Amino acid sequence: MNGFWDTLAVPFAYLLKGCYWLTQNYVVALLLFALVMQIFMCLVFGIRQQKNMIKQASLRPYEVILRKKYAGRNDQVTMQKYQEELRALYQKEGYSPLGGCLPMIVQILIIFPLYQVVIRPLEFITDLSAETCRIAAEAFGIGTGTSGYQVALSSQIRNFIAEGGKWAEKIVAVPSETAGEWLVSPEQVTATIGQLEGLNGRFLPDVTMFGTELGITPWNAFGQSYWWLIFIPIVNLGLTYLAQFISKKLSYQSSQQTEAQGAMSSMNLMLYTMPLMSMFFTFTFPAAIGVYWIFRTILNSLQQFILAKTMPYPKFSDEDIKAIEKELKVNKKKPKSTKSENDGDSEQ
Secondary structure: OOOHHHHHHHHHHHHHHHHHHHHOOHHHHHHHHHHHHHHHHHHHHHHHHHHHHHHHHHOHHHHHHHHHHOOOOOOHHHHHHHHHHHHHHHHHHOOOOOOOHHHHHHHHHHHHHHHHHHHOHHHHOOOOOHHHHHHHHHHOOOOOOOOOHHHHHHHHHHHHHHOOOOHHHHOOOEEOOOOOOEEEOHHHHHHHHHHHHOOOHHHOOOOEEOOEEOOOOHHHHOOOOOHHHHHHHHHHHHHHHHHHHHHHHHOOOOHHHHHOHHHHHHHHHHHHHHHHHHHHHHHHOOHHHHHHHHHHHHHHHHHHHHHHHHOOOOOOOHHHHHHHHHHHHHHHHOOOOOHHHHHHHHHO
């Protein structure tokens, strides 16, 4: 393993390895792994993000009043004054519009190493080198051009060991057509055989579900005995759409967002494009990825629901907003007592 994302993936690899050791079932290990990660993300980022949105919701009456103040004037100077007053309001109340961005960015960054752990179980769970996995895949006739070939290779290796196969006969040196060059050199063969013979079956994941390898892409399942794999991306489509709908209902939308048609159009566009993208990727990626995303989608929606119920947004009626507006006008009209008047009062 090498590279920046591989280095970040190491702690997640230990976590997935521990989940597999506890469950001895790769699918259940993926579920446990997703659950642990969701709890971690909720405690570190989810609660903080919810608090930030609660703070924004509490400022809604002041946003409405401010927009009402500048209603009907769309010139550049007026809009600039409006933005300045809005920023001053946020600063005074200690709210940062970018407060929810950092958790989202970190979550996106975490997705990449997590993805590597899921699609490369032989490297991260079994501790085989990338070169050994490549050579073994060629020996079993598995193409290494797909991102999740190690998932399929894991099952092939398990079957080979169970049948008492000899690695020295399976892994051989392969010369290329160019004289003096090797596709698989004798030195590579020796190193590969040594790693494969030293495999500990306890940490060699059984990447199957209902007897079917999860390294197979659902796109290749049409017309095959494992045709049911096509339901994985279909379920992802339905769950992602439902999750987007739930998120839209549970997330706070400021008056500025709800009144902006462009923002609404973007939200509606994402409501339909994200599920379609999810289905496309899970059709073309190994089925294990689709199973993992099913778990993550369910758990993420559950987290949003729990946070929305335990940490609800404050709600304001039109009467509440009018009362706040009236109070602001009264406070603005109140005369400020001068220092001399205060001194006079003290003398009396």
